[in-house]
Amino acid sequence: MDRRHFLKLLGALSVPLCHPGLLRASDFSSDVLIIGAGACAFVLARELGASGAQVTILESGIKHYSPWHQALNQLEMNSVIRETDYHQSTRRQLGGTTWIWGGLCAPIQESDLQTRTRFGYGADWPIRLNDIQQHYGYAREILSAAPAEGQLPEEKSRFQGVRLEPAVVSRQPGVARALMMAARYPEVTGHPNIRLIVDASVRKIQMEGDRATLCEVQTQAGRRHRFSAPLVILAAGGVQNVRLLQLSADRHYPTGIGNQSDHLGRHFMEHPDVAVVVDVGEEFSADWGSVRNLFSFDFYNHSERHAYGAILLRMLKWDRDGGGEQVLLDLMCEQEARPENRLVLSDKKDALGDPLPRLEHHLSLRDEATLRQAHRRLKQLIGSRLHSSVQPVIRYNSHHPSGGTRMAEHPGDGVTDLYGRVHGTRNLYVAGSSLFPSNGAFHPTMTAVALSKRLADHLQKT
Template identity: 25%
Template sequence: MSRRFDLADEDVLVVIGSGPGGATLASVLTQAGKKVVMLEAGPWLAKEDFVNDEREAQRLLGWNDLRTTSGTWQLGNDFPGSPANMVKAVGGTTLIWTGLTPRFKAHEFAARTTYGEISGTSIADWPIGLPDLIAHYAEAERRLGVSHRHGRRPLPANNNYKVFAAGAERVGYRHFATGPYATNVDPYDGRPGTVQDGFNFQGDRQGSKWSPLVSEIPRAIATGNLDLRANSHAFSIEQGENGRVTGVAYLDGSGAVQFQRARAVAVAGNAIETPRLLLLSTSRRSPAGLGNHSDQVGRHYTRHVSGNVFARFERPVNFHRGESMAGIIADESRHDPHRAFAGGYYLELIALGPIAFARFAQPHGWGREFAEMMEHYSHTAGIWISGEDMSQATNRITLGDRVDQHGLPVPNVHYDDHPADVAMREDAYTKSRALYGAVDAASVSTAPPTPSGHNLGTARMSAHPDDGVVDRWGRVHGVPNLFVSDGSVFTTSAAANPTLTIVALALRQAAWLLQQSTL
């Protein structure tokens, strides 16, 4: 069990959220002797609590609180109450992540410079570049135990990957592999090697996949410097007259209001809940919400250009066996100014359980075509698209008119596709059809984007306070002891799956914080 600090202890750093950013920050700080209180809105589950049952896993792990949507995106019509795929439990969304960990490319930190002005977008350069993260990327890969890196073996290929790789080779792709992937091939860092059970989306009962639940949080607890409070929903960060934040108000497991004083606060609630909390945290100094003096909190929401491609074969593939996403093609992740879109995309392996397959492959599907799709489940292979999403200031998180079970305004997620996003998705669909056609697929179908686990950009990093919410260290502009430590800080989405970069940024932020005598 974790240590307990007093609510009046002004020497603690409060971290809100226990996902990859918050947990990594807490792990580093506690190992350096700092006292940390971590507030997590969901329960503290053990890996033995996970079930290989899709419906029960969603009930147990999902962030199922009410949300609303607006905008013209198809996802808003298909899944209006659940546009994001997030976890409400200790460990955050990494409990159901798949594990792919590509790094950002150098040009993706300089999107505005590289791509030029793109009408209708709010793309900007990051105030940091790839050289600022190189060492932290390497440390993050070692912490996560990433395959294909630092001498670690690649994951063995499952049937889904063998189909994927054969098609990639036949169409001329050169850069494809089963990783980098943050699931152990061999025992590492106290975690066993994978048994390839294929249930990544329901939680990893084996503990071979990296998540804060099995890595960073136990490490922080062992120091005696972490006070982890599960079922604790933060609803306001209080700010003093001198501009510094003084603590966090939250609802504990019984529904009682508590207030934890703090030396500093780091928000790591994901790119929907983080801006929601900042907007809820109003004061005389910050009447529109903390960090929102220039109306930037919640804006520039990105979720990656995505979509699914499924192919049916005459012989069984059994794509549900093995690691769900252990395959990636990087050839299309380049920026090519001759294409009808900026940035690039990855083609990644995907496998869904039968319930998720029925839900996402044909939203609202019914009839003969849908029945045939389900009948051929065992003969199906799958690709998921992850591409750079063009930032738009109008794509944003706001406080909605409805309230949740706590009486708090729910977040509204507004999103419209940019024409460049549509062009990228169509290009990826075309390339995926060609890949499966090259290995004699009996049929190929496309499916629209699903609720996203890649929610980014709503408290973006900027050199100037008028252009974003946090500075190059993740510190909120104008609030010297308030930080954001999750994917909200992404200035642009890039094409890569975000978890490795979230961890690298948290490591960089932690190292900087430890150098600051005032904190």
């Protein structure tokens, strides 16, 4: 999309937004409060609004990128992730992190659901593959995701013996994805049942016994408001979901809501990866057909999973300036869920005066074995046939914060139940990748959106 088209789209997006200061007294109560306006929140608002509920979305950011709001995402790092700007991995803005995501949509695999039982590490998911898969069609529609275009002849769909398939990827290019999301769903942004409030940073969820009753909100100008609803859904992203439950600690929940069994914030996961960009010649391109974005699951569902984790190969091809082509080969690795990898509250504070999150996050021996294996695989793939222009680099994250509020059947094993209801509460739910008990080597968003649809269906039935 060129700049002209982008600006046209921006103009076409007339989302009716309220600032808390413009609301009437009756606007502060509704049937459902959703915290955050990212992909998961959009799905929940769309479905619950359509079923007749009065929905209020409380979004911390505003329509445009705002450094002041983005800084509320800052976090302290004691992590293998070396990026100093990791807080940019989630976006404080209407539309959330879809502003900057890559749009890749590899699905969860059956093996990911039972790593504890089958391979002896991490935790099993308390739901079945079909519970997720049945909502993938919906998720792909919401995310405009489809197999990458082009021809990949069956007999040529191998590279160095590895089977390739077109990657499933969002068709909306670059930064326009978030705008598209808002513009394409007028049933969310213009629905009479749905009120979308920006510059509304939730600082605390107030509980009365086992019920969430109020969300305390503050604007950039320092005004404070309170919103209430009989149902509260937290969809603030992988890090902030955890932080808000921790910030909401009170006399009855001294270390945070849902932390009775000390799982809140623990089992944090990312996706370390090994990547290289190589120059390729005509010969290689011809083998490959015209598909430019490919996945291989050959290193994913392997028989040694008890020794090292799942690895997803992604290949992306583009034309090089001055002729020829370049290919990115990226092997995204599973990180095992471990209680030591966790989000806690820091002593440092944000502009609203609330403690920042601190990430304690390191690789286990298994994670290191997975990365070594990915490195070996990459070297085998490159072989002597291609001219490598860059040495393989190990990167320590793919911007996929997961875990932290993991789902578990029993309160002693996790933070939420099978749908995302926080254990020990009646009406407080969580949506997003923080629910994942393990994160395999799949991209989180399509699965998080599928789980959000599943939650919306469940709430409509109950």
